[in-house]
Amino acid sequence: MSATEGALNLRRMTRSDIDAVLDIDRKIGGGRGLITYRDMVAVDPGGALDLSFVAEVGGKVAGFILARLTYAGVPFVEIAIIQAIVVDPDSQRRGIASRLVNSLLGYCHAEGINTIRAVAEERNADLKRFFQGLGFRRSELINYVKTFEA
Amino acid sequence: MPSLERGEPKVRIRPMADEDVDSVLAIDRKITGKRRAVTYTEMITGDLGGVLALSLVAEVDGEVKGFILARRVYVGEPPAEVGLIQILGVDPGYQRRGIASKMVSAFLNACRVKKLNAVRIMINERDSQLQGLFEHLGFRRGELIDYTKSL
Numbered sequence: 001m002s003a004t005e006g007a008l009n010l011r012r013m014t015r016s017d018i019d020a021v022l023d024i025d026r027k028i029g030g031g032r033g034l035i036t037y038r039d040m041v042a043v044d045p046g047g048a049l050d051l052s053f054v055a056e057v058g059g060k061v062a063g064f065i066l067a068r069l070t071y072a073g074v075p076f077v078e079i080a081i082i083q084a085i086v087v088d089p090d091s092q093r094r095g096i097a098s099r100l101v102n103s104l105l106g107y108c109h110a111e112g113i114n115t116i117r118a119v120a121e122e123r124n125a126d127l128k129r130f131f132q133g134l135g136f137r138r139s140e141l142i143n144y145v146k147t148f149e150a
Numbered sequence: 151m152p153s154l155e156r157g158e159p160k161v162r163i164r165p166m167a168d169e170d171v172d173s174v175l176a177i178d179r180k181i182t183g184k185r186r187a188v189t190y191t192e193m194i195t196g197d198l199g200g201v202l203a204l205s206l207v208a209e210v211d212g213e214v215k216g217f218i219l220a221r222r223v224y225v226g227e228p229p230a231e232v233g234l235i236q237i238l239g240v241d242p243g244y245q246r247r248g249i250a251s252k253m254v255s256a257f258l259n260a261c262r263v264k265k266l267n268a269v270r271i272m273i274n275e276r277d278s279q280l281q282g283l284f285e286h287l288g289f290r291r292g293e294l295i296d297y298t299k300s301l
Binding site for chain 2: 083115
């Protein structure tokens with residue numbers, strides 16, 4: 001049985017997953033990853049505020065969700081923010097992304113974290129449908145941006 | 151607040167430091183009117199400690215009366231590195247004095263210096279006052295949609 005056909009296992013991310021996470025990120029970026037080692041140190045996998053999970057297929061990390069506990073708004077509200085969901089191209093279309101989000105939701109429920117948030121591009125119909133299919137709803141928050149000229 | 155009653159307050163914007171945690175929490179408590187579950191220790195060891203590089207406070211006559219908590223994040227497709235304002239708070243007794251504008255302007259300058267691509271903030275669609283402030287500062291409605299799931 002190849003790694004891409006093995007059993008799926010979901011668990012909390014740890015520091016020892018950093019190299020595997022960076023490998024998948026580079027694979028998706030065609031050799032140039034977006035996430036740096038420094039970023040992953042800042043994520044602090046397994047730390048007090050980290051809510052990240054990995055999905056293993058056949059014992060090898062095949063996807064991950066980066067999420068963290070944060071406080072936002074005035075007054076402060078405790079929320080889980082989904083920062084990234086990434087699945088190895090060889091393991092896509094197997095429901096791994098959904099399983100990763102559901103693992104996060106289950107953990108948040110157990111820990112009493114009642115709000116989970118994520119953002120999607122207006123034009124990204126697939127991602128919008130993905131979140132809506134998992135029970136997410138468009139919030140009352142609207143996004144304001146100021147872009148700097150190059 | 152004698153200096154406020156006489157006119158423009160002396161506002162100094164500076165980077166947030168560890169020792170500002172008590173002042174930031176005090177402003178939050180004033181806004182909410184109650185003590186919240188966020189503790190001093192959590193703020194030091196947790197989120198606030200991780201965002202100090204971009205966060206700012208506003209001092210009026212040497213006392214912290216406003217703050218911006220912000221962090222560097224990747225958003226959008228293709229992902230761009232931006233400064234995300236997570237919380238903006240001004241002591242209720244010092245609001246409508248231009249402190250928020252001064253802090254946001256300083257934050258924009260800091261992000262420019264750090265060569266970030268943009269600055270983003272999420273605002274409640276019913277908060278026309280805050281929307282007006284950011285539109286006045288050159289912000290435009292972005293293309294990101296915020297999705298929320300309540301458990």
